[in-house]
Amino acid sequence: MGAKLPIIISFMSLTLGLLACGENKANYRKGTIGGAEAISDNLLRIPVNFKLPNRSGDPALASMNAYYYRLQGSGADCPTTEDKEELAPYEDDKEFILRLSEVCDYKVTIKLGVMGGTALAATVNFDQNIRDIVSANCVSCHETYSDFKELAGKGDLVVQRVEAGHGDLKDSDIATFLAWKDGGFLEKNPNPLPTEKELGMSTVYYRNNNDDVLMGIYLKSRTQYELRRSLWLQTEGKAAGASTPEFLSYDAESSSPATTAP
Numbered sequence: 001m002g003a004k005l006p007i008i009i010s011f012m013s014l015t016l017g018l019l020a021c022g023e024n025k026a027n028y029r030k031g032t033i034g035g036a037e038a039i040s041d042n043l044l045r046i047p048v049n050f051k052l053p054n055r056s057g058d059p060a061l062a063s064m065n066a067y068y069y070r071l072q073g074s075g076a077d078c079p080t081t082e083d084k085e086e087l088a089p090y091e092d093d094k095e096f097i098l099r100l101s102e103v104c105d106y107k108v109t110i111k112l113g114v115m116g117g118t119a120l121a122a123t124v125n126f127d128q129n130i131r132d133i134v135s136a137n138c139v140s141c142h143e144t145y146s147d148f149k150e151l152a153g154k155g156d157l158v159v160q161r162v163e164a165g166h167g168d169l170k171d172s173d174i175a176t177f178l179a180w181k182d183g184g185f186l187e188k189n190p191n192p193l194p195t196e197k198e199l200g201m202s203t204v205y206y207r208n209n210n211d212d213v214l215m216g217i218y219l220k221s222r223t224q225y226e227l228r229r230s231l232w233l234q235t236e237g238k239a240a241g242a243s244t245p246e247f248l249s250y251d252a253e254s255s256s257p258a259t260t261a262p
Contacts, residue, residue: 043079045099046219050227052112053206053247054092060241061205065090066115068201073104075216082106087115087197100225106214110229110249113236114203124179125186126152133173152185205237206247226250 055061067090073082082104090112100106124130126148134145144150151158159181161167162174169177180186208229219225231247 043101043103044220045101046222046225047097048100048214048219048225048227049095049097050110050229050249051096052091052094053231053249055090056092058242058244060243063114063240064112064205064237064242066113066201067091067094068109068111068113068198069096070109070195070198071098071100071106071214072109073101073106075104078104078216085195085197087200089115100214100219102216102219104216106216108208108212108214108227108229109198110208110231111198111201111204112206112231112247113201114205115200116202124176124183125189126180127188129176130180133169133176137167137169137173148187152187155181155185203236203240204234205240205242206231206233208232208249 052067055064066087068085068087070083070085073079078101082101084098084100130151131146131148134151138145145158159177162169162177208231212229214227227249229249231249233242233245
């Protein structure tokens, strides 16, 4: 019994020493665990990094001057503030390190393109934009066009006729119809709505898959996570002359010769 006494005393001394440091906020509120951080919200934060591709391999990408990313956290235990977003001028090989929570699932959006203006196609929908134009200009001859399903079912044909001058619409109304088509003939505003920053990218050359998600389960028990996401060439990128079909959002040198996008 006597042999164990020094160990007990030593342990008690250590405990008292830790309690005495309680006023040191740096030690009390934040501690490092193998590269991950335990911070004041009692959630383990894992450093998640990704990198912008280098544009030098494709001359047509010289006009690509902006990037946008957003990681939206969700889940029963996920903080309501888990929404990380940025729109900024493009920098080749720029690396990001975000600290994400292990209790959240993150919807991932990464876009590369041109900054400026408002992306009309991102929000144009039947209820808010198309219905009034149709009511004022079309239903006198095409009564069924007041119904969304009827109009959207003939969407490509209707837009083709509108663009050709049928209906004698104003240029702004024609632009709205074209944007409605580009957005996928939406009936209502998408949920969640694009943010002001996301709308600040007027032209998208590359983006990741629309349903891309980083599951919190993959962050558990990790000290670091590399966010490797394929960024696929979009129609506007092709129109600009870009020929690289795929980039990875971590390592630009890993670009693939793939020819199809999911």
